[in-house]
Amino acid sequence: MQFARRMNHFGEGIFSRLLEMKRQKEEKGEPVIDLSVGAPNIPPAKHITDALCEAAADPDNYIYAINDQKELTEAVAVWYQRRYGVKLDPSSEICSLLGSQEGLAHIALSIVDEGDVVLVPDPCYPVFADGPLLAGASLFFMPQRKEKDYLIDFSEIPEDIAVKAKFMIVSYPNNPTTVMAPDSFYEKLIEFAKKYNIIVLHDNAYSELVFDQRQCKSFLSFPGAKEVGVEFNSLSKTYGLAGARIGFCLGNQEVVGKIKTLKSNMDYGMFIPVQIAAIAAITGDQTCVGTTREAYEKRRDALCEHMTRIGWRMEKPQATMFVWAEIPENFQDSETFSRKLLEKSGVLVTPGSAFGPSGEGYVRLALVQDVAVLIQAADQVDKSGILRFNI
Numbered sequence: 001m002q003f004a005r006r007m008n009h010f011g012e013g014i015f016s017r018l019l020e021m022k023r024q025k026e027e028k029g030e031p032v033i034d035l036s037v038g039a040p041n042i043p044p045a046k047h048i049t050d051a052l053c054e055a056a057a058d059p060d061n062y063i064y065a066i067n068d069q070k071e072l073t074e075a076v077a078v079w080y081q082r083r084y085g086v087k088l089d090p091s092s093e094i095c096s097l098l099g100s101q102e103g104l105a106h107i108a109l110s111i112v113d114e115g116d117v118v119l120v121p122d123p124c125y126p127v128f129a130d131g132p133l134l135a136g137a138s139l140f141f142m143p144q145r146k147e148k149d150y151l152i153d154f155s156e157i158p159e160d161i162a163v164k165a166k167f168m169i170v171s172y173p174n175n176p177t178t179v180m181a182p183d184s185f186y187e188k189l190i191e192f193a194k195k196y197n198i199i200v201l202h203d204n205a206y207s208e209l210v211f212d213q214r215q216c217k218s219f220l221s222f223p224g225a226k227e228v229g230v231e232f233n234s235l236s237k238t239y240g241l242a243g244a245r246i247g248f249c250l251g252n253q254e255v256v257g258k259i260k261t262l263k264s265n266m267d268y269g270m271f272i273p274v275q276i277a278a279i280a281a282i283t284g285d286q287t288c289v290g291t292t293r294e295a296y297e298k299r300r301d302a303l304c305e306h307m308t309r310i311g312w313r314m315e316k317p318q319a320t321m322f323v324w325a326e327i328p329e330n331f332q333d334s335e336t337f338s339r340k341l342l343e344k345s346g347v348l349v350t351p352g353s354a355f356g357p358s359g360e361g362y363v364r365l366a367l368v369q370d371v372a373v374l375i376q377a378a379d380q381v382d383k384s385g386i387l388r389f390n391i
Contacts (some may be wrong), residue, residue, distance in 0.1 A: 051280035055273035065269030123355030178317030200229030
């Protein structure tokens with residue numbers, strides 16, 4: 001059989017490999033504390049699940065949705081105005097996504113042609129690169145380095161690359177580095193995009209998971225942002241609706257219009273009960289948002305403090321549901337360390353190399369276990385001796 005050349009870009013996904021490692025260990029009767037995948041374990045608030053269940057019980061809601069319900073796009077517009085101070089036209093500047101992942105995988109198909117240059121952060125969430133690769137793009141990786149607070153330095157992008165670039169993806173609060181970006185970064189981003197006529201996608205999936213009383217804005221709240229691009233937002237982490245797959249593309253009406261057209265040829269829209277649950281989430285009691293944030297902050301404190309105490313220094317993240325940690329000095333690469341960590345301690349993490357070349361030397365730990373389990377993870381790492389010996 002012959003298959004598409006584009007598949008040569010893709011091997012087995014890192015999370016599939018990690019799952020297989022976990023399965024093999026558990027088959028031996030050895031328990032695993034899984035901190036690898038950012039799968040939220042905090043369920044939606046009752047008013048959200050009640051709305052979903054009631055809508056799912058209505059047989060009229062099992063038709064093809066085709067388009068976003070007017071009530072949904074209007075609710076999103078009110079949400080963005082209330083939460084971020086951003087005014088959006090519900091009819092032309094908002095489009096639902098079947099989760100941000102789906103949007104990230106497909107948006108490049110509506111923007112780039114074969115060989116066009118796309119600017120992608122390094123390290124980054126894998127689909128940031130995979131989506132443009134599916135569209136046949138050439139990638140240029142924009143380093144996010146510790147010495148520059150993990151912020152992209154636009155002056156490091158060569159002039160010949162900037163001139164050719166058609167599309168760029170950025171995301172703060174950042175997965176995997178966990179940092180937030182100051183206002184000055186967004187001002188530089190918009191200036192850069194205007195200068196070189198580049199369409200911007202800002203992924204804002206973690207805007208509510210920010211700690212130490214920080215506040216997170218929307219890219220679209222900065223002057224000129226809607227002229228150059230769009231923002232993705234998601235209800236997965238904020239409202240615990242990860243499996244329901246609810247995301248949004250918001251902003252520039254030309255970009256939104258193109259992804260609407262693309263999606264009209266690819267899917268039949270979001271299941272109507274899920275649309276109704278989304279409306280309940282963003283218009284209902286917002287107490288759950290603060291409760292979820294506090295839970296992740298407590299988990300962050302527990303993991304970082306206990307790991308640091310046993311000799312694995314971990315800086316507390318500014319935001320997101322992750323910790324980005326340098327591997328111990330007695331290991332040379334992140335994948336070897338991750339495998340040994342699982343083998344010796346039963347703790348599963350994601351090697352930083354999975355997020356791009358600049359991720360080497362780090363691992364990402366997801367705060368998807370309760371505090372007691374995170375403390376247990378630190379105890380198991382300590383008892384394994386892996387921090388003291390290259391075993």
